[in-house]
Amino acid sequence: MPASLQLEHVVATLSCGEELRIPYWHIRSGRGGPQFLVLAAQHGNEVNGCEASRRFGRVAADALVRGDVYIIPFGNLLALRHRRSHISLKAEQPYAEDEGHNMNRTWPGDADGNDTERVSFALHQAIVEHCTHVLDFHAWSRFSATGAILRRGYEPSEALGRVSAIRFIHPGTVKKGPRGHTTLGGLLNDTARAGITIELAPQWAVVEREVRRGLRAATNIAKQLGMMEGEPEGTDAPQFYLDEVDVVEVRAEHEGLFVEASVATWDYVEVGQRLGHIMLPDTLEVVEITAPVAGYLLRFGAHRRHSDVALPAMHPYADEGDLLATIVPAEP
Ligand SMILES: [Zn+2]
Incomplete structure (x- = not known):
């Protein structure tokens, strides 16, 4: 019933x-x-x-x-x-x-x-x-x-x-x-x-x-909890406890507009995989950004403090040193 x-x-x-x-x-x-x-x-x-x-x-x-x-x-x-x-x-x-x-x-x-x-x-x-x-x-x-x-x-x-x-x-x-x-x-x-x-x-x-x-x-x-019949789904995928892993940060080496590649947080990236590029404000050339390690994207995109409430903080124009990605390595 x-x-x-x-x-x-x-x-x-x-x-x-x-x-x-x-x-x-x-x-x-x-x-x-x-x-x-x-x-x-x-x-x-x-x-x-x-x-x-x-x-x-x-x-x-x-x-x-x-x-x-x-x-x-x-x-x-x-x-x-x-x-x-x-x-x-x-x-x-x-x-x-x-x-x-x-x-x-x-x-x-x-x-x-x-x-x-x-x-x-x-x-x-x-x-x-x-x-x-x-x-x-x-x-x-x-x-x-x-x-x-x-x-x-x-x-x-x-x-x-x-x-x-x-x-x-x-x-x-x-x-x-x-x-x-x-x-x-x-x-x-x-x-x-x-x-x-x-x-x-x-x-x-x-x-x-x-x-x-x-x-x-x-x-x-x-x-x-035994409230429904059946087996849980998706629990065979890797899970990472963030108090136990050493993450790898990717930071902007140059000021410029960060153009994201087609990857998203949570996704797996290969070592050397393109994460995007930075478009430089003086020469208009681009600097490619790639993953230094294979792993899972914990953070991704140029942003700064209060990017949860403020539009300028969400803007993809990065200062030198801004965080572009954080990767949890697939292998410790
Ligand atoms: Zn909340």
Whole structure:
């Protein structure tokens, strides 16, 4: 018998007294088991997970055999409408300039706090508190490869990372907001449950390739937890723990416009493979840029600090010394 999928709403009371209704799906297998939450868009410009979690809801509705799945595609609906990471940010303002409204520093929320804290409080009371496992979808800029962030040395969190089939695994650091609150994944891992964050790059767009990676990760986790039948997919591909590898950086030796070859973050590149060229500002000649080692592209493209929020920081005109690529060698 298929599981039941039900649309429900969490109601948060905002500081102006208005109520914000946040939609979610609750999928019940009708049998005991893990309580698995998939949440997306705590940051309003990180939207790949909205579609990945929506599709996972359809999969779970067909295939759930144990436990319950909760799907919150629009975790921070106000920030989504604001079309920026936090509801308080203005044009090109970095995330860190207002950690008080950085939703992923507000868990478990505050009923009397600012509007972001009120939203996380309502979600926590209604759903998060009852969950055993959480997958929290975020997104990095297009210059960083999709990666998973988990708590190293804490097996319940590491197990989610192994089965996610996400190529790059980043050790999570404990991040606290100004009021001592923490991240959603951190909260789960602090309380003997299991949390993982997956950053489905890029931000500001929904990209089919990334939606599929996110859907596969969520489905694999559900299978691993015995909530669905079948074997996880894609887990035979290499996975790299970034606290254990020595990466190789490729930097611009000349100032100029970096023209990217047809490669992307996450991809495998051969030694000597063309990564692009730099077009020089004086002679208009080009300098070829090639991979010094065979491996996987962890970062790619000329960019600088705050390239997640500011257009000039995303500009491909490189200064001498700017990072163009970071490669995780295929062989240590
Ligand atoms: Zn984020």
